[in-house]
Amino acid sequence: MATTATTTTATQPRAQMAAQGSVSSSASVRPYKDFLTPLLHRRFTHAALLTLLFCWIGAIYLSTSKSWIWWWFPLGTAGLRALLLFIPCLAVFIAQVMNMEVGGRNTTSGFETWVQRATESRTWMTLLWYCFSGWFFGEVYIWSSSEEAELGWIDYGRAYERPRANENPVVLRCLFMLFSVASAIGFLGSGRDNVKIEEVEKTVQQLQKEGRESKVPEPLRLLYAQAGAVLRHTLSWTFVGLVFAALTYLLVLRTLAWNWMAYPLARLMVRNLPENSGPSGIIHGSMLFRQAVSGCSMLVALWEVSSVVFTIFVHQLPLKRGQPLTSELKDASAIMLSKSSDPNGSLLRGLNAKKTMPRGFAFWELHLISTGFDARRKTVFSEVDRNPKSSWAQTSSLCLAQITAISERISKANEPTEYQNKAAETEQQRRQQEYLIAQQREKTLSLPRIAQRGVLSERDVVAKQQSTALQTFGNVTRSFGQSPGAPNPIAPQARKAIEWTEQRTILNRIRFSPASLQQEADKFALQFLQTPLGEPFRQTFARRVQAVVFGVPYSSKANILHAAKSLVRLAVASLKEDDYGQVAPSIPTLIRTFTGAIANVNRFVGTLAPHWTDVQFQEHDRQVSEVQELVSVLREGLEEVVLAFGEYATSLGLSAKELREAREAVGRRDVRERAV
Structure with missing residues (x-):
């Protein structure tokens, strides 16, 4: 294992490697x-x-x-x-x-x-x-x-x-x-x-x-295929x-x-x-x-x-010319075709770019370097004197950031639901407190004292007398119709009309109440969403899941897949190519990140409630192919890393619980046995 050779002499002397690293770090790095x-x-x-x-x-x-x-x-x-x-x-x-x-x-x-x-x-x-x-x-x-x-x-x-x-x-x-x-x-x-x-x-x-063996250029073959x-x-x-x-x-x-x-x-x-x-x-x-x-x-x-x-x-x-984009190229006569004083430095600047074009192509190039260019891949492990961190440390942190961002987006997506639940609980507690205070206030209330009454003015006395007179007239009129043996002053036809009016009034009140209007609006909206015209307004389960897992407004799926594959390939290759043993301490973080991302994605997909506009949702719609592809890549990478570093798990700082969780995330029972 190359990680045990930290004290041995490398192919080049340590002083020479440090000198080369200092030169590359001091030189100006070209942007990607x-x-x-x-x-x-x-x-x-x-x-x-x-x-x-x-x-x-x-x-x-x-x-x-x-x-x-x-x-x-x-x-x-x-x-x-x-x-x-x-x-x-x-x-x-x-x-x-x-x-x-x-x-x-x-x-x-x-x-x-x-x-x-x-x-x-x-x-x-x-x-x-x-x-x-x-x-x-x-x-x-x-x-x-x-x-x-x-x-x-x-x-x-x-x-x-x-x-x-x-x-x-x-x-x-x-x-x-x-x-x-x-x-x-x-x-x-x-x-x-x-x-x-x-x-x-x-x-x-x-x-x-x-x-x-075809001699036709690749673009022409692609054009012919799409003709x-x-x-x-x-x-x-x-x-x-x-x-x-x-x-x-x-x-x-x-x-x-x-x-x-x-x-x-x-x-x-x-x-x-x-x-x-x-x-x-x-x-x-x-x-x-x-x-x-x-x-x-x-x-x-x-x-x-x-x-x-x-x-x-x-x-x-x-x-x-068949080489990574940031590599330095020379022809057969040693003539410089493409100059690059610090290829890995330029690549790191591309991985950390804010725009999607350079960042996407940089992760794409990193994947190609990790899987197909051994000489260039070894330089990631050999550049240990780069500022502020080594090439491996910066590369791994940028790749892990792509995977960690999945869990962060899922946590933010779950925040509104958690906030609503907490707000509902707080509102219920507040209403209970108000009810208890009201009951306590009713118990403590006593009869009003005469000294507490205010002095009535002449206008109040006149208004009170008028209201008393109206009330007396109403009572006399009402008693005329309610006296024993007195005939009903309202005709049967008029009484039926009054009853019909009362029923219609009650029905209209129920029909035009806010709750009834909201119910009618929801019914109309659901009927509209089921038509082809309502399709653009549906927030389908698949689109909502992809927006959270891969990010918005542009999907980071390609960057995440390339970051995961590159990390796994670099970690496995470090067993033979990492002469300084700098990859081994990063393995626990890599395993924990992969395990957490797999668990969070599976939990999010399994518990996310469909949106009310997703009128055609079925339970099998939870199987989103793009998300399944991501989980499959993470599982395969996690399995490969655990199998490669399983015998060093204890010395690296991984506990039995973390290995068990990684095995469960992979979904393979034999991973633990093969790793041990």
Whole structure:
């Protein structure tokens, strides 16, 4: 065991290691973003070049040249048109970069997601960029058409007809803008702007198994695998969107677009146009339909390809030339390709970053280093003179903080329930005290003394006499009807009317009481929540659990999984690679943290009451797949650590109770026996 070699001589002398550590600590550490930003820029450039190729294909499709060379030659009009078509794709790239985050958005309901989106400035900037993309594409598409397309602002008609404003280009431009708004909303709701690390890792593993000997680059294979999905989405979105856009134009935008865009522009070109009497009407309807289908499908296809290509290139492993991102790289001739004076220092700065992008990629890189790069992993144990703590101490504390945060969020989520229970108990005690005080006060009250009465004024005497006279008159009247043998002064019909009125009054009081109104409102709300329109307002059990376990507003699931896996791998590897024995004292904390997180998550999932809006909740809904995956990773890691360090449990400071709790958390009976 390498932990017992703390007093032995390492591969390098201790003085030399200390000197190297002091040099690395005194040197300026480059921020993690200095490595991540150039990497993303290179990937952005590669994605742009591949997208430009598809724009060139689109430019060939729009070409009207009859020459067999110029209709495709990239240095002619086809190349210029391809560059113009690339501008709408570039706008989509900008929108994706602006919204890019690590981890999906974590909210308790769909309505909360849209509220968060609506209050963010980048949401409206995304809408503007998509509108610019659709508008610019429309201009390129219309101006690339031939004269036979009838897309000019003026319809000159035949020789004997007066020129008039043409509505066809207005229709196409409005369709493109409506598609832009719908695509922006769909992009914001689809979550394509988030870097989903788990999906990237699964896809990479699958491609590595299927095509180990393939010479085709990985991005092209991924693009080929998603070609069918892109085609299906383009066709479905085009035809469904056309119906929606056409109805919206005819019912809402037609008159507005004609009065504010079509006729004023046409009047600038031809002064002798007739007076504006409304839209002139669509001419060449079949041709306009073909243009709408081809233009909208081409626009959606460019958006889809741009989004997929950007995702494929940018959402890749944090590696550079097959090495970790923060590592120093040299070619075969010892020429420096990437300089890094303190790789682990830069990585630690990334792990401690506040923004989700550098922090997510840093934990991703740490996981890759822990599992696939032995030489770099050993440096985590050898850098013991780093300020303020060693590399292992800082790495382990940052990773454990991700796991400890789960228990902290669960405790905060349980605080409102505990506070309500305490408040109810306090209120009940207060009411009991008030009741006892009131009873005691009634017992101590005596008859009022005459000396305590105030002196009555003349106004009080007159009012008292009037009230006494009214009371006397009422008593006489009442006695007239209640005298023995006297007839009832109220007729039977009137008596029935009075009784009916009294019953209706009582029913109305019950019906319009606050409790009854609240009951009716709750009934209506439950009926609404059961409809498809009420689905965005449901706070489902799964979303509430994920919001607490993984955090908000963005999920930290990938960071937690990478932190747990990296800690376990580093701890197990320390048995052979930790020459200074600094990992062994951290093992009890690691085991306690993993055990506590597993117990807290299981308890929280088992005891959390469903929200009243979760009208479709069933008991089997407590099995949330994402949370189960997290618990499974923690259990497997805890089992591996206990098996590796079980024989040193007593010397490390672990008690039999803690080992038993760890065994129960793992759920394996043989862990204790195998560990001992």
